[in-house]
Amino acid sequence: MKRDEYMDGAGWEQERSDIIPTDLWVNDRDHNRRIAWWREARFGLFVHWGPYSMLGGMWKGERVDANYAEHIQLRGKIPVAEYAEAAAGMNPEAFDAHEWVLLAKRSGAKYLIVTAKHHDGFAMYDSKVCDYSITRHANFPKDPIKELAEACRAEGIRLGIYYSHAMDWHHPDSQGNTLDYPGNIGAWDQLEDWIDDQDKRERFERYLHEKALPQVEELLIDYGPIGLMWFDCGHKIIDEHAVWFHDRVRRLQPDCLINKRLRDDRFADYGNPHDNQLRFHPVQQDWESIHTLNDSWGFRYGDDHWKSPEELIDQLLRVAAANGNLVLNVGPLGNGAIDETSRSLLETVGSFLERNGEAIYGTSGSPIGTPQWGYCTWKPEGNSLYLLVRDWPQDGYLILPGLASGVQYARVIGAKAKEDRLAIRQIGPWDWQIDVRSVPQDAYATVLELKLSGEQLESNGTPRFISSMPNTFWAYDGAIEGEGLRCDNGKRGHDGVTGWTAPNAAVRWAFRSEEEGPVHCRIIVTLSASADQAGGRFELSLDEQKLACTVYDTGGDGCWGEYEIGRLTIRRAGIHHLEVRGISLASDALMNLRKVTLLPVKEE
Structure with a gap:
C-alpha cells in the first residue's frame, strides 16, 4: 500500500483483518547476516534532540518536575497549542551534522541513533506526512536527518533512527495527552485497560495509519540505508500493530535492524533492558544497554550529575563481557551545540577504545564468568581471550580463574615483540598465574590478551576466591530464595535485590578456594534501608560459621550504606557457600541488599 493511501485512511480496515503470520520473526534466516555489523560494533552513540532541548526542563521560568527533560510537555501539563508555539521558535543555528558525526567517531562509536520523533510528536526532519516538523512548523531551512545521514555515510558510521511509534502527544487520537484530548488513552494506561474499548482503539489506529506508519515509511524511503529503527514504548501496542x-x-x-521496543522479543533483532541499568540479566543473545x-x-x-569516565568505561566493559552493546547518550542544546562536558567524557571513552578497542570490537561475552579483578571478552575465531583488569593484584601476580585450555602466550594490548610477552604458568587444573609486575597500569583498565591453544575452550564457571584482593559477591548475581525477594531494576541505587518481605528469605553464592590453609576475612555488607519502612535482623553465614546482624537506617531506599559486621x-580448599538470610522483620521489609565483600586479612 502506498504512503498517500495511508494518509487518506484507505484500506486500514482491510489491514486490521489480516492474519498475523506466526513465522514472521521465528524463521528469519537472514538475521545473522543482518546483525553482523551490529555485533562487530559493540558501541554506539544516542542523540536526544527536539523542542524540549530548547526548553531545557524549564517552563515559564519554573523548573518542571520530570526525570527526563524530553517529557516536559506531559509532566509540565503544557497545553499542546502552547508547546507547539514554543516549538515554532526552534532555530538551531549551531547545528552541524558533520561535527556531531565526527564526535561520534572520536568517541569510538560505530553507530549513531538520532531522535526523528519523540513522544511530543515533533518531527526533527522534513516530513511530508505532517507539518508539525522542524522544517515546516519551525521553518528551519535544513533537514537534520538528511544532513546526518550524509555525514554518517561520509564517515563510515551507521545511522539509526529513534521513532516514538506508540505515543504522540500532538496527535488528537494517539496516547498520552489527556490534557488536550480527554478521550485519549492515558500515558500510564495499561494495554488491557483500553484495547477492548472500540472508540479508543479505532482512534489510536487512526493515528497509526495517518501519521506513525507513513512517517516510518518516509524515514525508510527518503534517507538512504538505515542501520536500525529504534522504537519505544512497545508495551503500549498489540501484536497486530507491531506486525x-x-x-x-x-x-x-530488509537489512535494517529492529529493536525490542517495537513490541517484544518476537519482533526484534536485539533486546533492550531498562535504561541506565548498571546490573542486568540478559535473556537475548543480542542485546543493547543504553545510558545517559x-x-x-x-x-x-x-x-550536573555527570557520570565519571571510570563509570562509563566500567559499564562499557561490563556490557561487552556480557555479550552486549553499550550506547551512550548525548543531549545537545536547543541550538544544536553539544556541551563541553559531554564532549570530554565521550572523547575519554574514545581514547580508551583507541588503545584497547581490539578487546571490545567484534568480541563475544566472557566464556569464564566474571573474575574478581574485572572482566573478560572473547574472540573465538582468533582464539583470543582478553582480560580487562580493573582491580590490580597487590603482589603483581594476576590469577586467571576457570580456564583449563592451554595458553600459547600472554601480552599487553599493543605489545608486538616476543620479548614483551608475559610469564604465565598453570596453577592447578583450572587456573593460571600471570606475572604482571612489569606491566604499566592503564588509568581505567589494563588489557591483556591470552592466545589460547586448541580448538575448544574449557572453563569452570564457579567463581574463584582470590586471597590477594577483595572478593565481591553481588546480590544481583546470587541465588534468590523466598517469596517476594527479587532483583531490583538494576539502575543506580537499585542495583541489588529488593522485596525482602518474608523474614527467612535469602541470597546465596557458591565459590571455590584453592588455599590449603585458612584465610581470614573481614565481612563487609552493602545495603539500604529506612527506619520507617525497613529493619530487622539477618544472619550471614560462611559454611558452618555465622554472624547475626541488625539492619540500620542508611537514609532510605537507594541510599547504599556499607559496614563491617565481623x-x-x-578454612580449607574446595567449594564454599556464602549466604545472607533474614531472621526477623521490624517493619514492612528487611532491607535491600547490594553486595557482600570478603576482604582477606592477615591475623596478627
Whole structure:
C-alpha cells in the first residue's frame, strides 16, 4: 500500500483483518547476516534532540518536575497549542551534522541513533506526512536527518533512527495527552485497560495509519540505508500493530535492524533492558544497554550529575563481557551545540577504545564468568581471550580463574615483540598465574590478551576466591530464595535485590578456594534501608560459621550504606557457600541488599 493511501485512511480496515503470520520473526534466516555489523560494533552513540532541548526542563521560568527533560510537555501539563508555539521558535543555528558525526567517531562509536520523533510528536526532519516538523512548523531551512545521514555515510558510521511509534502527544487520537484530548488513552494506561474499548482503539489506529506508519515509511524511503529503527514504548501496542511496523521495515529496508521496543522479543533483532541499568540479566543473545552521561536524555539546565569516565568505561566493559552493546547518550542544546562536558567524557571513552578497542570490537561475552579483578571478552575465531583488569593484584601476580585450555602466550594490548610477552604458568587444573609486575597500569583498565591453544575452550564457571584482593559477591548475581525477594531494576541505587518481605528469605553464592590453609576475612555488607519502612535482623553465614546482624537506617531506599559486621575464615580448599538470610522483620521489609565483600586479612 502506498504512503498517500495511508494518509487518506484507505484500506486500514482491510489491514486490521489480516492474519498475523506466526513465522514472521521465528524463521528469519537472514538475521545473522543482518546483525553482523551490529555485533562487530559493540558501541554506539544516542542523540536526544527536539523542542524540549530548547526548553531545557524549564517552563515559564519554573523548573518542571520530570526525570527526563524530553517529557516536559506531559509532566509540565503544557497545553499542546502552547508547546507547539514554543516549538515554532526552534532555530538551531549551531547545528552541524558533520561535527556531531565526527564526535561520534572520536568517541569510538560505530553507530549513531538520532531522535526523528519523540513522544511530543515533533518531527526533527522534513516530513511530508505532517507539518508539525522542524522544517515546516519551525521553518528551519535544513533537514537534520538528511544532513546526518550524509555525514554518517561520509564517515563510515551507521545511522539509526529513534521513532516514538506508540505515543504522540500532538496527535488528537494517539496516547498520552489527556490534557488536550480527554478521550485519549492515558500515558500510564495499561494495554488491557483500553484495547477492548472500540472508540479508543479505532482512534489510536487512526493515528497509526495517518501519521506513525507513513512517517516510518518516509524515514525508510527518503534517507538512504538505515542501520536500525529504534522504537519505544512497545508495551503500549498489540501484536497486530507491531506486525504493521515490522512489515514495513522488512519490506522497505530488509537489512535494517529492529529493536525490542517495537513490541517484544518476537519482533526484534536485539533486546533492550531498562535504561541506565548498571546490573542486568540478559535473556537475548543480542542485546543493547543504553545510558545517559548525566541524568536526563534530552538537555536540561543544571543537570550536573555527570557520570565519571571510570563509570562509563566500567559499564562499557561490563556490557561487552556480557555479550552486549553499550550506547551512550548525548543531549545537545536547543541550538544544536553539544556541551563541553559531554564532549570530554565521550572523547575519554574514545581514547580508551583507541588503545584497547581490539578487546571490545567484534568480541563475544566472557566464556569464564566474571573474575574478581574485572572482566573478560572473547574472540573465538582468533582464539583470543582478553582480560580487562580493573582491580590490580597487590603482589603483581594476576590469577586467571576457570580456564583449563592451554595458553600459547600472554601480552599487553599493543605489545608486538616476543620479548614483551608475559610469564604465565598453570596453577592447578583450572587456573593460571600471570606475572604482571612489569606491566604499566592503564588509568581505567589494563588489557591483556591470552592466545589460547586448541580448538575448544574449557572453563569452570564457579567463581574463584582470590586471597590477594577483595572478593565481591553481588546480590544481583546470587541465588534468590523466598517469596517476594527479587532483583531490583538494576539502575543506580537499585542495583541489588529488593522485596525482602518474608523474614527467612535469602541470597546465596557458591565459590571455590584453592588455599590449603585458612584465610581470614573481614565481612563487609552493602545495603539500604529506612527506619520507617525497613529493619530487622539477618544472619550471614560462611559454611558452618555465622554472624547475626541488625539492619540500620542508611537514609532510605537507594541510599547504599556499607559496614563491617565481623570476621569469618575460609578454612580449607574446595567449594564454599556464602549466604545472607533474614531472621526477623521490624517493619514492612528487611532491607535491600547490594553486595557482600570478603576482604582477606592477615591475623596478627
